[in-house]
Every structure is written in C-alpha cells, then in structure tokens.
Amino acid sequence: MNELLILIPILLISGMIAGLLAGLLGVGGGIVIVPMLYHIFIYLNIDISIAMPLAIGTSLSTIVVTSIMSARSHHKKGGIDWDLVKVWLPFVIIGVFIGAFSANFIDGVTLKVMFGVLLLVISVHMIISIRRSLVIAKQLPSFPGQSIFATLIGTFSSILGIGGGTLMVPLLTLFSYPIHKAVGTASLFGLVISIPATLGYIFIGWDVPNLPTGSTGYVNWLGFIALVPMTMVFAPLGVKLAYFLNVKQLKTAFAIFLALVGIKMLLV
Numbered sequence: 001m002n003e004l005l006i007l008i009p010i011l012l013i014s015g016m017i018a019g020l021l022a023g024l025l026g027v028g029g030g031i032v033i034v035p036m037l038y039h040i041f042i043y044l045n046i047d048i049s050i051a052m053p054l055a056i057g058t059s060l061s062t063i064v065v066t067s068i069m070s071a072r073s074h075h076k077k078g079g080i081d082w083d084l085v086k087v088w089l090p091f092v093i094i095g096v097f098i099g100a101f102s103a104n105f106i107d108g109v110t111l112k113v114m115f116g117v118l119l120l121v122i123s124v125h126m127i128i129s130i131r132r133s134l135v136i137a138k139q140l141p142s143f144p145g146q147s148i149f150a151t152l153i154g155t156f157s158s159i160l161g162i163g164g165g166t167l168m169v170p171l172l173t174l175f176s177y178p179i180h181k182a183v184g185t186a187s188l189f190g191l192v193i194s195i196p197a198t199l200g201y202i203f204i205g206w207d208v209p210n211l212p213t214g215s216t217g218y219v220n221w222l223g224f225i226a227l228v229p230m231t232m233v234f235a236p237l238g239v240k241l242a243y244f245l246n247v248k249q250l251k252t253a254f255a256i257f258l259a260l261v262g263i264k265m266l267l268v
Contacts, residue, residue, distance in 0.1 A: 007212070010040050011223050015230025022231065024238035024250065029066060029231055030162035031122060033059040034115060035261050037223060046212060052108040052115070054211070056161030057201030057218030060194045062227045063163040067190035069232065079184025087143070088150040089192065092164070095154020096193050100200030103159050112265050115160055119262030125170055126255040130248050140175045153189070158197035164189030 018032040037055035042048065074080050106114075128134060140146055153167045165186035172182040198219060205211070205218030214222035 007040070007044065007222060008226055010043075011226035012230055014040065015227035016234050018227065019231035019234030020238040020241070021254065022235045022238060024241050024245070030059045030063060030160075031119070031166050031258070033062060033227060033231075034161050035119070035265065037220075038112070038115075038265075041212070044212065047108075047210070048112065049108040050208060050211060050218075052111040053103065053201060053205060053218045054215065054220055056103075056111065056115075056159075057198065057205065058220045058223040058227075059161035060158070060163075060198040060201060061219045061221075061224045062231065063161075063190050063194035064198060065228050066231060066235075067163060067187055067194055070187035071184075071191055074184030074187050077184070079180055080188050081181050081185045084185055085188060087146060088189070091147045091150035092154035092189055092192055093196070095151040095156075096158045096196050097200075098151070099155040099158030100197055100204075102155070103200065104204045106159070111160070116262040116265035118156075118160060118162070118166075119258045119265065122166065122170075123255045123259040123262060126251055126258070129170075130251050130255075134170075134174055135176050137175045140172075140177065154193055157193045158200065161197070161201075164193050 014033070014036040018029050018036065021032050022029050034055050037058055038051055041051035041054055046054070071080070103111075125134070141149075149171060153164060153171070156162075157164055157167060163186075165183065168186040168189060169179070169182045172185075173179055202217035202219050205215075208217070211217075212220060212222075214220055
C-alpha cells in the first residue's frame with residue numbers, strides 16, 4: 001500500500017509532463033517516459049536490472065494506445081504515406097522481432113547506457129536542427145538503403161521503448177521528406193513497433209522475481225493506467241501552449257535537459 005501511495009501520484013505527474021512536452025515540442029512520449037519511469041523505479045529501490053527493462057516495457061505499452069489515436073488522426077488528414085508503409089512495413093517488423101529477441105540478452109546496465117547515448121544523439125540533433133535545416137539528400141535512398149533504415153528503426157525502437165517517431169521523423173527529414181508526412185507515417189509505425197515489442201517485454205520478464213505491484217513481466221500496468229490518460233489529456237494542451245511560447249528557446253532548454261539526463265544515465 002505504501003508503494004502504491006508513492007507510485008501512483010508520481011506516475012500521474014510524469015504522464016502530465018510527458019504529454020505537455022510531447023505536444024509542446026513534438027517529441028515522442030517514449031523519450032520522456034522511459035527516463036522518468038527508470039528514475040521512479042530506482043527511487044523505489046527497484047534493482048537496475050529490473051528498473052530499466054520495466055521502464056522500457058511500460059513505455060511501449062503506453063505507445064500502443066497513443067499511437068492508435070495519433071495514427072487515426074493523421075490518416076483522416078491524409079498524413080500517412082501508404083506507399084512508404086508498404087515498402088518499410090516488413091522490414092520494420094523484422095527489426096522489431098530482432099530487437100525483442102535481443103532484449104532478452106541485454107542487461108539493465110547496458111540498456112541504460114544505450115538509452116543515455118540515444119538521449120545525447122537526440123539532444124545534439126535537436127540543437128542543430130533549431131538553427132538550420134538538416135538535409136543530406138533530396139530524396140530517400142534506393143530500396144536496399146530503405147530496407148536497412150527500416151530494420152534498424154524497428155530494432156532500436158523496440159529495444160529502447162521509444163516507438164517509431166523518435167528515430168523515423170529525423171531520419172526521413174534528412175532526405176527532404178515532408179515533415180507532416182513523416183510525423184503521420186511514423187505514428188502508424190509506432191503502433192506496428194509497440195504491440196509486438198510490448199508482448200516481447202512481457203514474455204522475457206514473465207518469471208522475473210521482485211517485480212513491483214501491478215506488473216506482468218516487464219510491463220507495469222499501474223504505470224500504463226496512470227500515464228496513458230494523462231498524456232492524452234495534456235498533449236493537446238501542449239500543442240496549444242506552443243502557439244504562445246517561444247518554442248525554439250524551449251527546445252534548446254529541453255535539448256540541454258536531455259543531454260544532462262543522458263550523461264547521468266551513462267555515468268551513474
């Protein structure tokens with residue numbers, strides 16, 4: 001009971017913050033939710049070998065719901081590139097299964113380091129993109145290159161619990177892909193990635209002892225129940241705030257924050 005009294009309010013606040021940042025800055029929920037959950041679980045004296053995969057699995061479970069809502073909205077507005085989906089879909093799925101299988105052999109400390117590196121990379125990309133447009137080509141590479149990109153996105157997204165948008169949107173825009181199409185298409189792939197990846201984290205954590213209350217494998221349903229409604233309520237508010245606040249300054253501050261969190265996850 002004491003654990004629940006501490007955990008639920010913190011999760012509700014975390015969902016509120018994740019939703020606001022997702023709407024305000026256009027960042028994927030997983031990139032915020034995973035480090036938040038990790039530090040919450042560590043605060044509750046959960047061992048790092050459990051805390052990190054539990055944070056990732058729980059994050060993936062929330063992405064299932066939020067990506068359904070997002071993909072439906074983008075589809076109604078014609079924001080999903082179905083031709084790209086047809087090409088990338090089988091390779092993203094292959095990547096998801098590679099990632100889910102690989103996660104069974106990656107310990108919590110390694111996952112923490114990988115996520116710390118990811119935060120640093122995203123931070124650097126965000127700071128650079130604020131100041132100038134990052135484009136390396138006028139169109140996407142040929143089929144072999146796209147198949148490699150799709151497989152890698154599926155693999156790392158499923159391992160790290162971030163859905164598709166965190167990696168897919170920056171990658172597509174590097175090749176002059178329209179940003180709105182990139183966001184809309186990535187929302188659909190968030191669903192494609194999160195469902196099997198969530199099941200994978202449930203499976204690999206099924207017999208793990210000392211999981212916190214309300215967990216099935218590496219998915220904590222208390223976290224799911226608290227985070228999903230809060231992110232869905234506060235994300236639209238974040239979008240509205242974006243029209244009144246200086247988003248460039250906020251993105252810079254958030255990029256610095258991500259870098260600091262990334263460094264902390266690498267060092268501690």
